[in-house]
Amino acid sequence: MLTYVHRCNHGVTSPDELIQCFGTKCIFSPNHPRSCTGAECKKRCWQYRSAPQQYTEEKQAYCPNCVAAGYH
Structure with missing residues (x-):
């Protein structure tokens, strides 16, 4: 995951x-x-x-929900 x-x-x-x-x-x-x-x-x-293995990765962008709400 x-x-x-x-x-x-x-x-x-x-x-x-x-x-x-x-x-x-x-x-x-x-x-x-x-x-x-x-x-x-x-x-x-x-x-x-x-x-199952689990990984977490950081992204420097807003999540899809925040982008849809107008955050950039």
């Missing part, structure tokens, strides 16, 4: 974005072999998604 904190101190959060993993040892990857299944797969491959 990415939140922009604007000059007016209002935060605007962007929608969550799934960043695709392309590793062969991740079961969510399009590159994970279809033949890799069962106990052996569970032993050596990533079986769950990690926690």
Whole structure:
């Protein structure tokens, strides 16, 4: 999740974005072999998604709502 904190101190959060993993040892990857299944797969491959990361970035502009209200 990415939140922009604007000059007016209002935060605007962007929608969550799934960043695709392309590793062969991740079961969510399009590159994970279809033949890799069962106990052996569970032993050596990533079986769950990690926690989402959160970022905050400062912007030197007003937020969209303040711009619409006439602040520049």
